Structures are given as C-alpha cells and as structure tokens.
Amino acid sequence: MAATSPTPALTAERILEATEEVLRRHGPAKATVVDVARALGVSHGSVYRHFRTKAALREAVTKRWLDRTSEQLCGIAAADRDPGARLRDWLWALFDAKRRKAGDDPELFATYMVLVDENGPAVTEHIDDLTGQLARILRDGAGTGVFTVSDPAAAARVVFQATGRFHDPGYARDWMRPEAEADFAALADLLLRGLSSP
Structure with a gap:
C-alpha cells in the first residue's frame, strides 16, 4: 500500500493563492469563502480562522497583489547607483509591471480593479509606499547634486501624479x-x- 503524502498545512499564503484562483474563475461578484474552502479541501470555518471576514480576505488578496509591484520596485529604489538612472528605471519598471498585469491576465486584472475600489486603505498604503520609494531616489539625487529638489517627498508625489497615465x-x-x-x-x-x- 502506497503512503499518501500529508496535506500541506493551511496557511494564510495558501488561502490567498486559492482565493486568487477562485476570483479568476468566478469573478469578484460570485466568488465566496465556501468556494475558497472547497478549492483547498477544508471547511469554510478553517478559512475564517485565518481571515475573520470575507472583506478581510478580499483586502488581504488586494494587498498581496499590490505588494508584488512594490517589492519589484524596492530593489531599484534602494540600489547604490546614479539616481537619474534609478529614477528612469523605477518609472519604467512601474509602467511595465502594471502593463503586464493588465495584458497577461485581463480577467484577473478586471477582478482586482473591483477589489481595489473596495479596499481604499490598501490602495493608500500602496501609493504611500511607492511615493516613499520615489522620495528616496530623489533625496539621494538631491544629496549628490544630480537633482535640484528641496522637498523630496513633495517632489515624489508630483512625479507620481505626473506619470499616472502610465500606472493608474x-x-x-x-x-x-x-x-x-x-x-x-x-x-x-x-x-x-x-x-x-x-
């Protein structure tokens, strides 16, 4: 008799991965916690032990999606090289990341647009993180004389808004x-x- 492999532990990350797949299949209007539990082979109570409400689960999925972009850009912002090249690379990377999300999986992208509208705090946190990364690049540039910027945080907000057409x-x-x-x-x-x- 062959031994069966043990079922992996139910973690928040596994739940979020399953939720993303359920959202892709059913869309945000029809996806339920029961669907997520069924996909994982657990009771919906097990999912609720990790995420107290459906809204909390949807917010966590939204945050996870937004954080992927932030993580991609963080390395560029923190790199020890010319601030002008870093700024250009960072802006291109943001545009490219958003464009790939929209083009590679349009159904999931449309789903996330619904979730983003529901989760204002997650979006605000994401924008704060991105403008913080921009401010770091601009601060470094001002410190080395590459940029003429007296208030890097204010300049970062302006740059972010000015490029909105390419990431909003x-x-x-x-x-x-x-x-x-x-x-x-x-x-x-x-x-x-x-x-x-x-």
Whole structure:
C-alpha cells in the first residue's frame, strides 16, 4: 500500500493563492469563502480562522497583489547607483509591471480593479509606499547634486501624479497603444530634465 503524502498545512499564503484562483474563475461578484474552502479541501470555518471576514480576505488578496509591484520596485529604489538612472528605471519598471498585469491576465486584472475600489486603505498604503520609494531616489539625487529638489517627498508625489497615465489602472486600455512607450519615454525625459541640476 502506497503512503499518501500529508496535506500541506493551511496557511494564510495558501488561502490567498486559492482565493486568487477562485476570483479568476468566478469573478469578484460570485466568488465566496465556501468556494475558497472547497478549492483547498477544508471547511469554510478553517478559512475564517485565518481571515475573520470575507472583506478581510478580499483586502488581504488586494494587498498581496499590490505588494508584488512594490517589492519589484524596492530593489531599484534602494540600489547604490546614479539616481537619474534609478529614477528612469523605477518609472519604467512601474509602467511595465502594471502593463503586464493588465495584458497577461485581463480577467484577473478586471477582478482586482473591483477589489481595489473596495479596499481604499490598501490602495493608500500602496501609493504611500511607492511615493516613499520615489522620495528616496530623489533625496539621494538631491544629496549628490544630480537633482535640484528641496522637498523630496513633495517632489515624489508630483512625479507620481505626473506619470499616472502610465500606472493608474483607469488608463490600462491606453497602455497597449503602439505609441504608449514613446509617450512614456518622452514624459520620463521631460521629468528628468526638470528635476536635474543645471
């Protein structure tokens, strides 16, 4: 008789992975905690032991999705190299990450747009993290004389807002246009020239 492999422990991460798959299959309107539990082969009470409510589960999934982008960009922001190149690379990486999410899995992207609308605090935290990364790059640039910036945090908010067309999900349809990359490159050049020390 062959031994059966033990069932992996039920962790928050496993629940979030299953929830993402359930959302992809059923969409946010029809996905339930019972569907998630069924996908995991556990009772819905087991899921509730990790996430007290359906809303808490949906918020955790949203945060996990947003955190993936933040984590990708964090390494660029923290790198020890020319701040001008870091800023350009960071902006491109943000645009590319959002564009890939929208293009590679449009159903899941649409689902997350619904979840993002439900989870304002997760979105605010995400934006704060991203503008904090930008501020770090701008602070480093001001410290080395690459950028003329007196308030890196304020400048970071302005840069983030100015590039919104290339990372705000409301513009996702525009990201696939043939001229999108050229438009982005022109904007990045303009921003870098404006921030650069004379």
